[in-house]
Amino acid sequence: MSYSMRRKNLVSELNLMVAGYSGLGKTSFIRTLFGTLKLRSGPGSLKNKASAAQMASGTSTPTTEPTSPSATTSGGLGTKANGTKDSVGYATGELERTLNSFEALFEIEESAEKINLTLVDTPGFLGSDEVVDAHCDEIIAYLEYQFDLTLAEERKVRRNPKATDNQIHACLYFIDHSSTRPGLSAADIRILQRLGTRVNLIPVLSRADTLTRAQTKKLKQAILKDAALHQIQFFQFLSPKLAKKLLQQQGGTEDHEQKKKRNSRPGPGDDEEAEENGEGEEEEEEDDEDEDEDEWDPETLEEKAHLQSLAPFTVIAKEEDVEIKDKQGKPVQGREFPWGVLNCFDSDHCDLSSLRSALLSSHRQELKEITFGYFYEKYRTEKLLARTKSQHLQFQQQQLQSAGSTASLNNNNKTALLKNGGTLTPKESMLSVGSGSIVGPWEE
C-alpha cells in the first residue's frame, strides 16, 4: 500500500500526550481542554488502546507481535490508571497526582469532522537523574510500542482495514519556569533530546497566570535559545522553507538574522515539505522551480507564522471546583483573582486557544503525516537495520562455532585414525572438511 493510501486510514484519530515535571498542570490542562470538547456519542470510555490494538491484530505469531511496555515495567505506560475511572471521570473527578499513565479516549466532533481523540496523561518526572531517565525510558518504550503495532500490522499478509492508529502525534512538553535561570533545565534538555527522536514535540509554559508579560517573553526566548543550542527539534509550525516562501509572498527580502535562522538544522517538516513541494536539493533550482507555491495561500502561511511565533505556548488551566463568570455573567473556564477574571481561552491571557485549534484542527493532519512519514519511518528503518545487523552477527557466530566443531571433529578423526594406524588421504580430509562447512547465502 502506498504512503498516500495508508495515511487515509489515519484520518479520524488524533493521539496527544502530555509530559513534563510533576505538578506543572498536565492533568489540569487535559481537564481544561476537555471542557471545550464536543462529545459525539456520550461519554468516551476508558480504553487501553495499545492492548486493544494488540488483540485486534489477531493471529500473528508471538515473534512478530510487539510486547507492551506495561508488561515489562511496573506501573508503566500503557496501563490503566488507578482502577475504575473512565475518561470523563478522569477529566472531571477529583484532581489527583498522576501515578500511572492514563489514556483518556473521547469521540468528538471538531469543525464538522469526527475525531477519536486520545489524551495520554503521563506521571510527572520527579526524583534523581536516574529515576527521571528511567521514567523517560518508559515513555520512549511506550512511543516505540505504538510504532511496533503499526509495523506488525504492515507485515501481515492480510492487513486489518479497521486497525486503529495508535501512534502519538504530538507530545506537549510542560516546561518548569520556577527556576531562577530562565530556559531549559539540564534534565529537560536530556528528556527533550530523547523524546524529540520519536515524537513531534510542542513546548508548553503552563501556569502562565503566574508570569508577567515581560517574564513570558524572556522565558520563551531563553527556551528557544537553549533548544537551538542543544539540538532540540520542536515541531515547526512554519518551517524555515515556508518562512522563506512567506517572505517572498510578502515581497520582502531576508535580512542577515532571518537568513541565519532559515539555515538552521532542518526538521522533519522540512523534508516533507521539500518532497511535497517538489523542491530539489539545489537552492537555486528550488527558488526558480517551485511548482507548488500556490498550494500555500498567504492566510495559511500567516497563521503558521503566528503559531510559530507563539511557541513555547503559554497555557492556563481552569480553577477546579469554582464556577467562574466573566464581566457579562457568562460562565467561563478560568481563574478568579481579586483584581479580575482570567479566561483560559482568551488570547490576551494565554495561547491555549491557538494551541487548541492548531492541535485539533489546522495542524492535525500535518502532525499525523510527520509522525507517520518521518518518525515511524525512521524508527522502522532503525529497527530493520538493527535486526539485519544482529542476524548477521548471529550467522557469523554460528559459522565460527560450526567451524570450531568441525575442526575438533577432524582432530578427533585424525587421532582415531592415527590410533588405528591409518592414514588420512587428501580426499578424505577434503570430504570431512566439506561436509562440515556451512553453505552461506552467497553460495546459493
Ligand SMILES: Nc1nc2c(ncn2[C@@H]2O[C@H](COP(=O)(O)OP(=O)(O)OP(=O)(O)O)[C@@H](O)[C@H]2O)c(=O)[nH]1
Ligand atoms: N495557578 C495555576 N495553578 C495551576 C494551573 N494548572 C494547574 N494548576 C495547579 O497545579 C497543581 C498541579 O496540577 P496538576 O494538573 O495535577 O499537575 P500535573 O502536572 O498533572 O502533576 P503530576 O500528576 O504530579 O504529574 C494543582 O494544584 C493545580 O490546581 C494554572 O494554570 N495556574
